[in-house]
Amino acid sequence: MNNPFTDFIIGSGGIYTIAVVLLLFTLGGMTVLFRRTLLHMLMGVELMLNAVNLSFIYFSRLHQNHDGQILSLMIFVVAACEVAVGIAIIVHLFKRTGTISVETYTAERG
Amino acid sequence: MDFNVIMYIFFGIVSIAGGVILVGAKHPIRGAMGLLTTMLALAAMYAQLHAHTIAVFQVIIYAGAVMVLIVYFIMLLDIKSEDYAKPFSKFFWFGAPLLLFAVFYFIFKLSMVIKSDGAFFATLNPSLVSPNAPEAFGGIKIFSKELLTKYLFAFEFVSTLLFAAIVAVIAIVQLDWKGKSNE
Amino acid sequence: MNFDPIFLIGEFSLVALIVILTLVDAMRKPVFALLGSSAEITPDIESRNRQATWIAGIGLVIVAAVYFIFGKATSGESVSLLHDSLRAGGGVYIGKLAIIGAGILTILLSARYTMAQSIPAADYYLLLCFSLLGALTLIAAENFLMIFLSLEMMSIPIYALVGLKRYNSRVGESAIKYLLLGGLSSAFLLLGISFIYGMTGTLVVNDVLTHLSQVSQTVSSEMLLMGLGLVFIFVGLAFKVSLVPFHAWTPDVYEGAATPVTSFMSVAVKLAAFAVILKIFAGSLLFPAFDPLFSRLFAFFALLTIIYGNSVAIVQKNVKRMLAYSSIAHAGYMALALAPMGHNIEAVQAVLFYGIGYIAMNMLAFGVLVYLTYRDKYCETLEDLTGIARKYPGAAAVMSVAMFSLGGLPPAVGFVGKVQIFLQLINGKFYATAVIALLFSMVALYFYINVIVVMYMKEPEAEVANIDKKSMLPVWLTLGFSTLFILILGILPSPLMEWSLEWAKMLF
Numbered sequence: 001m002n003n004p005f006t007d008f009i010i011g012s013g014g015i016y017t018i019a020v021v022l023l024l025f026t027l028g029g030m031t032v033l034f035r036r037t038l039l040h041m042l043m044g045v046e047l048m049l050n051a052v053n054l055s056f057i058y059f060s061r062l063h064q065n066h067d068g069q070i071l072s073l074m075i076f077v078v079a080a081c082e083v084a085v086g087i088a089i090i091v092h093l094f095k096r097t098g099t100i101s102v103e104t105y106t107a108e109r110g
Numbered sequence: 111m112d113f114n115v116i117m118y119i120f121f122g123i124v125s126i127a128g129g130v131i132l133v134g135a136k137h138p139i140r141g142a143m144g145l146l147t148t149m150l151a152l153a154a155m156y157a158q159l160h161a162h163t164i165a166v167f168q169v170i171i172y173a174g175a176v177m178v179l180i181v182y183f184i185m186l187l188d189i190k191s192e193d194y195a196k197p198f199s200k201f202f203w204f205g206a207p208l209l210l211f212a213v214f215y216f217i218f219k220l221s222m223v224i225k226s227d228g229a230f231f232a233t234l235n236p237s238l239v240s241p242n243a244p245e246a247f248g249g250i251k252i253f254s255k256e257l258l259t260k261y262l263f264a265f266e267f268v269s270t271l272l273f274a275a276i277v278a279v280i281a282i283v284q285l286d287w288k289g290k291s292n293e
Numbered sequence: 294m295n296f297d298p299i300f301l302i303g304e305f306s307l308v309a310l311i312v313i314l315t316l317v318d319a320m321r322k323p324v325f326a327l328l329g330s331s332a333e334i335t336p337d338i339e340s341r342n343r344q345a346t347w348i349a350g351i352g353l354v355i356v357a358a359v360y361f362i363f364g365k366a367t368s369g370e371s372v373s374l375l376h377d378s379l380r381a382g383g384g385v386y387i388g389k390l391a392i393i394g395a396g397i398l399t400i401l402l403s404a405r406y407t408m409a410q411s412i413p414a415a416d417y418y419l420l421l422c423f424s425l426l427g428a429l430t431l432i433a434a435e436n437f438l439m440i441f442l443s444l445e446m447m448s449i450p451i452y453a454l455v456g457l458k459r460y461n462s463r464v465g466e467s468a469i470k471y472l473l474l475g476g477l478s479s480a481f482l483l484l485g486i487s488f489i490y491g492m493t494g495t496l497v498v499n500d501v502l503t504h505l506s507q508v509s510q511t512v513s514s515e516m517l518l519m520g521l522g523l524v525f526i527f528v529g530l531a532f533k534v535s536l537v538p539f540h541a542w543t544p545d546v547y548e549g550a551a552t553p554v555t556s557f558m559s560v561a562v563k564l565a566a567f568a569v570i571l572k573i574f575a576g577s578l579l580f581p582a583f584d585p586l587f588s589r590l591f592a593f594f595a596l597l598t599i600i601y602g603n604s605v606a607i608v609q610k611n612v613k614r615m616l617a618y619s620s621i622a623h624a625g626y627m628a629l630a631l632a633p634m635g636h637n638i639e640a641v642q643a644v645l646f647y648g649i650g651y652i653a654m655n656m657l658a659f660g661v662l663v664y665l666t667y668r669d670k671y672c673e674t675l676e677d678l679t680g681i682a683r684k685y686p687g688a689a690a691v692m693s694v695a696m697f698s699l700g701g702l703p704p705a706v707g708f709v710g711k712v713q714i715f716l717q718l719i720n721g722k723f724y725a726t727a728v729i730a731l732l733f734s735m736v737a738l739y740f741y742i743n744v745i746v747v748m749y750m751k752e753p754e755a756e757v758a759n760i761d762k763k764s765m766l767p768v769w770l771t772l773g774f775s776t777l778f779i780l781i782l783g784i785l786p787s788p789l790m791e792w793s794l795e796w797a798k799m800l801f
Contacts, residue, residue, distance in 0.1 A: 004112035006243075009159070013118065015224060018518075019217045020122040024148065025484060026213045027129035031141075032477050034202040037194070038469060039138045039184055043145050045476035046176070047129055052483040053164075054125075054152055059491035061159040064243055066256045067496045068487070069161050070264070071438050073257070075483065076171050077268050078445045081275035083176055085452050086472050087183050088279040092456065093465040094187050102199075216521075224514045263378040264438050267430065270308070271446050274423040277315075278453030281416035282468075285457065 010062065017058045024051035038093070038100045042086045049079045118158055125151035133206075136194050138184045142177065149173040160248040300367050300374055300381035303360035303389050304429055310352040311422050317348060318415035342414035346404045349418035350767070353400055353425075357393045364389070371799055373435050377497045380435045384799035387792045388432045388568060391649050395561040396425040398656045398775065401767035402553040402663045408764050409666055410551070412457055420450035420457075421557065428565040436496045437486045440569055441479070444533070447562060448475050455550040467542075467549030474532065474542045482529025488522030498572060505580040516582055523583060526573065527590065533566040534624045537598040547617035552671055555613065556659035559620045564648040567627055571641050572800045575631055592632035592726050598625030599730055603737040613673045615740060616658055619699060622737060623651055629730055630714045633721020638797050640717045645793035647710035650698070650782065654707055657695040657775035661688050664768045665760055678744065680753035685760070689748045691772050698779050700741035701734055705783040 024047060031044025053072040060068030094100055124147060131144025149172050156165035246252050257265055298305065321341060364386055371383025399421060407414040427446030434440045452475065456468035490496055492515055493504040505523075508516055528539065535543040547555045574587055602622030609615040630643045665672035665681065665688060672678065682689035698705030711734065718727040782789045 003114075005114035005118070005158070008112070008115045008118070013115075015217070015221050016119065016122065018220065020126060021484075021487075022213050022217060023126050024129050025480070026209050027126070027133050028480070029477065030202075030206050030209060031133050032473060034199050034205060035133070036197060036199055037138055037189070038473075039180065039187070040132075040141055040197075041473050042476075043132060043138070043141055043180060045473065045480065046172075046180075047132055047145055047148060048477070048480035049483070050148060050152055050172070052480060052487055053168075054155060055484065055487035056490065057156050057159050057161045057164060059487060059494075060161065061243060061248075062491065063494035064247060065494065066248075066253055067438070068490055069164050069248060069253060070257055070261050071441070071486075071490075071496065072161075072164055073167060074264060074268055074438060074442060076167060077272065078442070078449075078479075080171065080176055081271060081445070081449055082472065082476055083179060084275050085278045085282070085449055086469065086476075087179065088282040089452070089456055089465055089469045089472060091183070091187070092282055092285060093469060094189075096465065100187060100189055220514060220517055223517055260376045261378075261438065263375040264442055267439070267442050267446070270423070270426070271442065271449065274420070274446060274450050277416055277419050277423070278450055281413065281420060281453050282456050284413050284416065 009058075014058075014062075017054065021051050021055040021058075024048075024054070036102050038090050038102060039087075041102075042083060042090070045082065045086075046079060049075055114158060118155060121151040121154045121158075124148075125155070136197050138189075139181065142181050142184060146173055146177050149177065160243045162248050163250050163253045164248070299363060300372065301379070302363045303356065303393065304426060306356045306359045307353075307422060307426050307429065310349075310356055311419060311426070313352065314345065314348055314415060314419055314422070318345065318419075338413075339408065342407050342412075345414040345418055346400075346407060346764075349414075349422070350397075350400050350404065353393070353397050353422070357390070357397060360389065360393060377435050378439050379430065379433045380799070381433055384796035385433050387796045388564075388645075388799075389429050391652060392425065392428045392432065392561050392565065395557065395564075395652045395656070396421065398652075398660075398771045399553050399557040399561075401771045402556065402656075402660055403551075404767040405663055405666065405764045406551055406553050410458065417454065417457055420454050424448075424450040424454070424557070425561070428561050431565040432568040434498075434569070436498060437490070437501075438496050440498075441483060441486065444482070444566070444569075445479060447565065448479075448533075451554070451558060451562065454554045455546055457554075458549075458551050464549045467546045471542050471546045478529045478532030478539070480529075481525050481532070485522040485525030485527075485529060488518045488525070492519045492522070502573070502576055502578040502580070505583070506578045508580065508582045520583060520586065523574075523587070524590070527570070527587070530566055530570050531594065534563050534570070534628070535621050536594045536624055536628060537601045537621065540598070540601075540621050543621055544614055544617045547620070548611065548614045548673075552613065552659050552663050555617075556656050559616075559659075560652040560655050563620070563624060564652065567624075567644060567648055568800065570628075571631075571644060571797075575636060575641050575644075576801055578636070588632055591628055592723065595625045595628035595632060596726060596729060598622065598628065599733050603733045607736070607740050609740070610676075611674050612662065612678060612744065615744075616655070619737070619740075620655065622733075623647075623699075626711065626714055626730070626734075627651075629726070630717045632723055632726060633717055638794070638801055639713075639720075641797040641800055642790065642794045643710070643713040643717050645796050646713060646786075646789060649789060649793060650706035650710045650779070653775045653778040653782075654695050654698040654705070656771060657691055657779065658699065660768060660771045660775065661692040661695065664688050664765075664772065667760055675744070675747055679747050679751050682749045688772075691776050692748060693745045694776050694779055696741040696744050698783070700738045702738070703783065704780065706779045706786065706789070707783075709783060709786040 028044045028047030028051060031047060032041050035041055053075055056068035056072045060066065090100060128144045128148030128151060132141045135141040135144060149168060153165045153168040156168060367382035367386060371380055371385065373380050407417055424447050427443045430439060431443035431447055434443050452468055452472040455471055456465055458464040489501055493501050495501060505519065508519060532539045599622050602618045602625060606615050606618035609618060627644045627647050630640045633640060662672050694705065698707035701707045701711040715727055
């Protein structure tokens with residue numbers, strides 16, 4: 001017999017999990033689009049990747065194959081790479097301009 | 111209601127709260143703490159979803175290494191306070207409600223459709239789902255076996271990607287060493 | 294598991310080149326020891342850069358030769374390798390050769406760039422090789438995991454390459470802009486993949502497509518989530534090929550990056566990303582539930598892209614920025630061929646033909662800009678080009694060829710490509726779309742011809758500055774090769790059509 005948690009997972013937990021995923025994803029997207037400090041925006045990308053991870057792991061549990069879990073492990077590595085490169089560029093910019101606010105960088109041309 | 115179900119819902123709410131803190135916090139360090147909360151809550155949810163290995167990696171790699179790196183650099187850069195005077199861009203006040211409205215509308219629509227289908231989407235495809243996961247599912251043994259056989263190429267590829275990231279960081283850092291005199 | 298390494302000979306030799314380049318650079322004195330103190334060590338950097346350039350250039354030519362000779366054996370049938378990680382052999386052979394060719398042309402252009410800017414060349418070429426490796430595996434990727442990883446492998450080195458420029462204080466900004474928007478786009482791609490995975494339970498592209506073709510047309514939660522997943526995948530890839538409205542990064546990044554890097558981004562990255570779009574959305578499997586949706590999506594975004602790219606390009610004073618907008622518009626033309634969505638092989642062939650031809654034309658246009666480098670300063674604006682025809686007739690002539698081809702005038706390869714794409718639209722009965730696209734390619738003629746007019750007809754205000762004479766030969770090689778490619782295949786397009794047909798069969 002199924003335990004109650006399994007019933008929840010394959011039942012109404014699905015819509016709950018997808019709601020959590022989409023909300024976290026949107027919050028992360030809002031951080032990238034609407035915040036003004038670069039480090040904050042970088043964290044927004046991390047939040048979006050975390051949301052995606054939850055989705056992968058939930059579906060991996062449903063289908064009971066490890067594809068989703070392995071993909072989320074790869075996302076960890078890629079996120080670490082992106083953070084490393086991003087922070088290197090941010091430090092480089094900070095040394096040149098003394099600020100990490102995007103305002104100073106958006107002197108738009110044409 | 112089952113205790114596990116309650117905890118699952120609780121951790122979902124905690125993770126969203128962490129996300130809200132990240133968006134709303136004035137100082138990046140508060141935002142980082144919000145993100146850390148989200149990560150730990152998600153790790154708990156992973157463990158409940160039978161992804162024990164990933165849950166451990168989430169705590170060690172993400173909440174540990176990556177967040178420590180970010181927090182370290184937030185403190186290292188020690189940014190002036192005028193950078194935080196206006197934390198949001200001018201699009202925030204109409205963009206954010208619009209996005210949230212779109213998401214809630216989609217979730218509402220999805221739940222309506224699920225209700226009218228009479229079945230939740232997990233049961234739409236019954237051949238794929240056997241409800242109870244075996245004990246070993248998501249454990250380190252079976253996980254690493256899959257990783258090192260079926261996904262061996264991806265594994266090697268991702269190690270090359272790490273090397274590429276190292277080279278990228280070194281290349282950027284080298285610009286600073288001499289860059290100043292040329293400007 | 295039967296695995297024959299001959300199928301991955303291109304990737305393996307490229308990795309070998311990367312290892313050799315790393316080891317050779319590591320043998321020398323550490324770079325920071327050189328860069329730390331004063332100016333008298335500059336010659337040492339120059340010799341280092343020259344060595345790295347030689348190794349990278351010759352090494353990549355050897356990689357291409359090895360792949361050309363040994364890979365030929367695999368071009369007959371295609372197999373899926375390593376538990377459906379990669380597809381190799383068959384028409385992928387053509388695609389990989391095209392991408393490696395773009396890499397060689399980029400390295401030839403970069404020789405001059407690394408000399409003029411005295412940046413650490415070994416790192417620069419390493420990053421280029423990594424990005425090339427990503428592009429190679431991307432067009433061969435057979436499951437979504439490899440698509441994602443290759444896309445990152447292709448993009449992450451380019452984030453850094455965009456930042457590798459000395460005489461400009463704005464480059465870090467375009468690098469971080471590209472990185473953040475790239476991260477956003479890969480998050481979108483991943484969310485799409487996760488929904489698709491959730492609905493089908495597999496990551497292998499072909500299995501997923503089989504599932505998709507069986508989805509019923511009634512509204513169900515399965516269809517809703519799958520549709521959302523496909524749209525998100527499309528959005529994530531549209532960022533990489535810079536369709537409007539996902540183009541926000543393109544002009545700044547293309548302008549901010551070094552010219553050779555810009556040319557690599559605009560051709561190789563775009564072609565590889567288009568190959569993935571074709572594989573997912575245009576393959577032989579119909580997905581009846583989603584075809585109308587994606588037909589409209591492609592037509593809408595492609596038209597928007599063409600209209601926006603061409604009309605903004607008109608007002609640009611900066612040639613590089615103009616070429617950036619023109620590259621946005623060209624992505625629009627390529628996406629346009631997908632709008633009929635008939636899942637016919639000719640549409641795929643038209644896009645690939647255009648993509649391969651676009652490598653040569655854009656390399657040529659950017660190559661001329663690299664050729665006309667003045668000391669410490671790249672030729673980037675229209676004023677820099679004014680009246681150069683007298684002093685540098687060769688450069689002006691090949692620039693004219695490039696502009697003809699980009700504008701879609703005969704006898705250049707761009708003309709044949711545009712004709713094929715419009716034929717596809719007419720076959721699919723998209724008459725209004727075809728007329729609007731045609732009108733805007735007329736508009737585009739204005740700014741392409743304008744460059745030629747400026748070069749030949751206008752008198753320069755001051756005397757044309759002397760260009761830097763360092764390492765001219767590689768640039769001339771690029772220019773000559775691209776010009777030959779454009780003109781010969783513009784007059785006799787059938788070989789390229791056959792190649793692209795072969796590649797198209799693979800994605801089918």
